[in-house]
Structures are given as C-alpha cells and as structure tokens.
Amino acid sequence: MLELERIRVSYGAAPAIVDVSLAIGERELVCVVGPNGAGKTTLINTIAGLHRIDAGAMRLEGRDVSRLPAHRFCEQGVAIVPEGRRLFTGMTVRENLELGAYRRAARARRVQSLERVCALFPALAQCLHRPAGALSGGQQQMVAIGRALMAEPRLLLLDEPSLGLAPLIVTALFETIRTIAAGGVTMLLVEQNVALALEVASRAYVLEEGRIAAAGSPAELSRRPEIRRAYLGLTEEAR
C-alpha cells in the first residue's frame, strides 16, 4: 500500500532521515521503534506529507506522492495522530472530532463515526461540548486519536498514541488498535511502549540515527539481545 524508497529528509543542513526504505502492505500493522531523536516523528510526518523529501520516492498504492501537498494526503485516506496532540483547542471536542471527518468519503458517515469514537472513549462522550483545550492531557490524546479515526482512514499513522494515558486506557487503546487493524485499516505505529507495540504489530522496523537499523517480525526482533536491552528493558515485568 505504501512504499518508501531510499528517502532522505533534512532540516536545513542536518539530515533527519537517510536512505530509509520501508514498505507497508495492505491491512498490515507495522510499527517503528527507536530512541528519541532517531527520526521516527519525522518519518511519520513525511508520510503524512508534512515534510518535503530531498531524495528517493514515496508511493501510495503505486502512485508517486513524493510531491503531494498534505491536504491531498488526507483526501487519499491517510490520517495522522500527531505527536503532542495538536488539537484545535478553542473548538469543542465534538467540533474537533467532526473536523476529522472532513474528507469527502467520511463526511456522510460522521454521525456513526462519532458514536463509534464515543463508544471507544467513554470519557469523551461526557465532554463533547467542552472546549478541547480544557480537557486533561490524557483526554486530549483521546480526542486526537478519535479525530483521526473519524476520517475512516485507509492508512492510519499513529505517533505515540499512548503518551500520557493511564494504564487502564493504554490497555483499552491497544485493544482498539487491534480492532481497527482487524477492520482492514493499514497502520503505521510509532510507540515507546515497545513491548505492547510488538504485541500488536505484524512487522517492525528499528530506526536509529535516521537509518533503518533492523527489521523483521516482532518475535524475531524481540529475541535480539540488543533490542531487549535498549527497548524492552524491564517493560515486560510491569508496563
């Protein structure tokens, strides 16, 4: 569905992503892990069309989209849950969510979509009329995820969705991610909760200093000692 071929992205002179090739098949759930500063967020923003690619090519369903502006990505069915939420804080929760369904294909079904999001995050159902900026950090994260789901995306990009969520909600969130994946949505997940991410993913990449350092099935990766040490740490014992 999505194919990156040796892409390179820089901020000014500093390269953030170098020679990254990556492929996501239809209905796959791929996760990208790596230390902070490795370029994970840049990678996900690039796929959402927010960064210009210096070299290499990006193809969405076989079409070259290397030069497409961000809003066209949205129309193509790509949705993002950005790092740091980026909500429209002055608008109500309902308005934020409904804006998520802006893309033509999703607009007609936004009532049903809203019900689905509310069922997923019952905490949001109680505060639909409140301004998003007045919610707690974790609740805002729920709105950001809900907003992306409202677009009924075909490719969903999740940048650290569990950030700031209570353990109970994190568990529920990953169940939801599974459900969404089972529903046929292709997903790219960047997540610091590596143990959980590897549990739900069908394939994983390790990104270090802007390059792909390793790739493989979750089982295979989590057997490697260097990955166990750096990313799994003690997370198996208590998350």
Next chain:
Amino acid sequence: MMRTLGTLFAAGVALACVPLLKLPAFYESFLYLVFFWIVLATSWNILSGYSGYFSFGHGAFFGTGMYATATLTTKAGMPFLWTLPVCAALAALFGVAIGAVVFRAGRLRGELFALLTLAVSYVLATVILNTPIDGGPGVSLAAVAIPQLAPTAPSTFYLLALAAAIVTLAIAYAVQRAALGTGLFAIHDDEDVAEVLGVPTYRYKLAALALSCALAGAAGGIHALFVSYVTVGETFSIVVPLSVVLMSVLGGTRHWLGPAIGAALVTALLYIFTASDYAVAGRAAVGLILIVVILFMPQGVLGRFVRRKPKPASGLEFAHANARIQDLTPSVTPSGETLLSAHGVSKSFAGVQALAGVDLEVRRGEIVGLVGPNGSGKSTLINVVSGHYRADGGRIAFAGHDLTALSAHRIARLGIARTYQIPRPFAHLSVHENVTLAAMFGHAGLPRAAAEREARRWLEYTALAPKAAALPRELNLHQRKFLELARALAARPQLLLLDEVLSGLTPAEIDGAIALVKDIRAQGASIVFVEHVMRAVMQLADRIVVLSYGRVIAEGSPAAVMGRTAVVEAYLGKAHA
C-alpha cells in the same frame, strides 16, 4: 555593558559637535527628524518589541507630551525645558493607569491589545478636541521662547533630539541587559511559564509601559515646540503609531538598536524622495521595502545580520561544571517535617469539578507519586499548587507560608518549581538562556553572571551542554523534557513538581531519568510527580496518592496502594492486578 554605553555616549558627544560645522539648517532639521523617530520607535519597542504586547496606541502617549507642553507653555507660562519632565511623567502616569487595568484583565494580547490601545488614542483625541485643552483650532506655540542651547533654533532642536535619542537608546540597552529585559523576553514567548518561573509579569509589563510612555511623552514635548503649531488631527493621526511599528519591525524588534536602524532608514528614504519630486514614489518604496523585509527577514534587518552569538563555554568551564549535584544544593537530611500541606483544595472549570476537596501532605525529602485516570485532576492539582490556577476553596501551606492567595511568581520564589507535561520552553531563547532565566527568577534568585554559570551546571547534569546555544525547536522530545527538568532544577527548589517527565521516553532513557530523580532527592529536594509509567512510580515513590474524579481515593506505600481493588478498577485495569 559599560563599553557599549560608553560608545553610545561618545557617539552622542561627537554628534553634538555637528552644529559647529555650520552646515545649512536643512541638515540639522533632517537629523532632528531622524533622532525624533529613533526616540519614538525605540520607546515603542521597549514594551511592544521586548514583551510582544503590540501597541497601536503610541500616538496617545506622544500626544500627551505634545499637548502638555503646548498647554503649559502657552497657558501657564512655564519655561519650555521645564515642561519636558512633566510630559514624561504625565505620559507615564497615563500609561500606567491604562496598564493597571488592561494587564489585570487576563491575557489581553495580540490584536485585542493593539485595538484597545488604538481606541485609547481616539478617546484621548476626542477629549482634547472638545475641551479647552485644544477646542478645535489647534494651539500655536509661535510666541514660546526657544531655549538658547545653540546659536540657532534648528541647532537647539537638533541637540535636544540628539540628547533624547541617546538617553532612549541607553535605556533600551540597559533594559535589555537587565533582569527586566530578560523577563520581558520570557513574557513575549510564554507569559504563563514566565510567571511560574518567578518573573513578576504584571509589574514588569507596567514598568516597561511606563518607560515606553515617558520617553514618547518627552519626544512629544520637544516636537510640540519644533512644529510650533499643534493640532489634534496631526498629533493623533495614524502616522505615529504606524510608523513606529514599521520602523521597529524593519530594524528588528528583538534588539535594542533595531528600531533605531529602522527609524534612520525609513526617515532617510522618505526625505530623499521628498526632497526630489517623487514624494509618492518614496512612500511606495518604503512600503515595498517593508514587504520584502517581512517576507525574507522576519526578524528585521538587525535580527538577520546579528546572529545570536553562541556562547561556547570553553572545555575547561564545562569540565569544571561536571560537578555533581552535591556541590550545588545544600544537603538537607530528610525529616518528618511537613513541607507542603493542602487541605480541601477544590477547583472547577465551567461546571466541571476538577478537584473536589483534595488533601495532600508532602514531607521534606519525600517523593510522592500522584497517579490516577486521565482527567482525575492530577495536573490541575500541580497547576493549583504552583499558582497557575487559583483554588476555588481550601488552603495550601508551604514551609510556613500560605500559598492560597499568592501569585505564581511569588510561589516560585518561595521554592516551588514545576515542569510541564508537554514541554513549554521559551521558543526564542537559547537552551542556555532558558535555564539561566530560571536561576535568575526562581528560588535561587541569582544575579545574571552567577545564573549563567548555574545554568551551565544543570545543562551538564542533564546532558544538554552540547545543545546550550541551540534554540529549543532544535531539540527532540527527550531533550525538551530534560530542558524542562534543567529549568526547574536551576531554580534550586525545595519542592519539585514533575508532570509526566517520563512519558515518551524509551525504557533505557527512563532508567536514566529514574536515576536522575533519585539523585535530586538525595540532595534534599522533595518531589511530587505525576506519572503513568508504573515501573517508575513503583521504583521512585515513597508514598502514592491516587486521584479519581478530583478526590483522593487511596494513599499509602506503592505496594499496598496498587493492590487495592478500587485502584485497580479505576486506574490500572485488570491486566495489572
């Protein structure tokens, strides 16, 4: 600092000799206008450029000076020179009166502040036009004696404006270098954070406004006699407020000299064109230049060419800074003494009860973990304790002080520091300046030089030293989180409030951060931390407090609390049981 001021005064003395050259009066009048606009633009910049409170009302304060001199010289017979201090005082008083109201009314910034200040000048113009101050026909100062500072009148005005310009520039420079300027730049980037770090934002804004108005008032006083015929239409036209904005933006608002350069450029350009037959072309040219500058040099001419100088600390300095925290904070032995006690604290937002009577005690040297579902009030509690929000009810006491009615900067001074869930660094200040500011205004209250050294140490401690000269946007999330921490630590707090410092970090990075927090406590600081990373909570906390729907539902040792059914159901979920 003294060198720059010395150079400035030397330039002033040199320029004061210009009348001795006996140039045609034309040159002196032209230079008068240059200096006049330097005063107005620079004085505008002290408030609006430094603190970001964009004012469109500079004409009102300038006009106050114009009419003060016109009235006092013609109706009260006061000698002209004596009226100038009166102009400055009146304009400052007028400004402070407005500021005292406007700055209290919450966050009235951006277009609202600009429109409000513009409205003030229209109100003032209307009052002057319809009272005996003017009454309509204007006031003529033709009969007022021009002081004999120099052989000719143009020379006298030249010297007066020169003196005003030099004084204004010296003040602008001194403010930028002083704690006041540092505070104003912090207000520019994030006023809430500035206040929480200990910057007395309200007082600083008033002080900047008073200075800005006083200088504009004095310039108005001089200009009244220069034009010798004062009318409401000319005085309160849009020319003054608009020109000072244009000049400052053109020259660069983040530097004391920027507006002066913009003022000189614009005045010279207009004069060149006016002198020839292309006055209209001159205005068009200025407009075009402004468009180009805004598009390609948004920081202004000076901002473009004067790069922030990275202060690369020599290797020696950093090696020295590698000292451990022991050397920095007086070691306090953990005791049973209560440091913070909150009783029945409540807070609601638009009908939603975020805190419904929370009790919290923190003893000296203790680490308290604050956990609970999303929206249970954890961050709100931190916001109330740090003074960001005022509690609706209840009492909070800290080290013998009642915090309930204190403003955030006073609470910071008393020794409470906090971090933000999503890092909120001052975007236009370097990493090093961000931390320096906290050491200057926080509990440590250090003078600048000492604060800069202190900041270096904490940057070293949090492994940010190589990024000292970078702007915050060049940092990744992990580094921004540690910048938050360095900023809080540089204040040398007695109580540290950490709001999810670990979220978004990899397990290896979390291990490093846990060691850091333990180290901080080992030196006597008490810590309250909000966290969802259970591993860290279990390892760090001496005591855990669980919030749900704004109430404490459990409290005690980590192991005991986490086993309770209520906590499992509300927060952890069955997977953790």
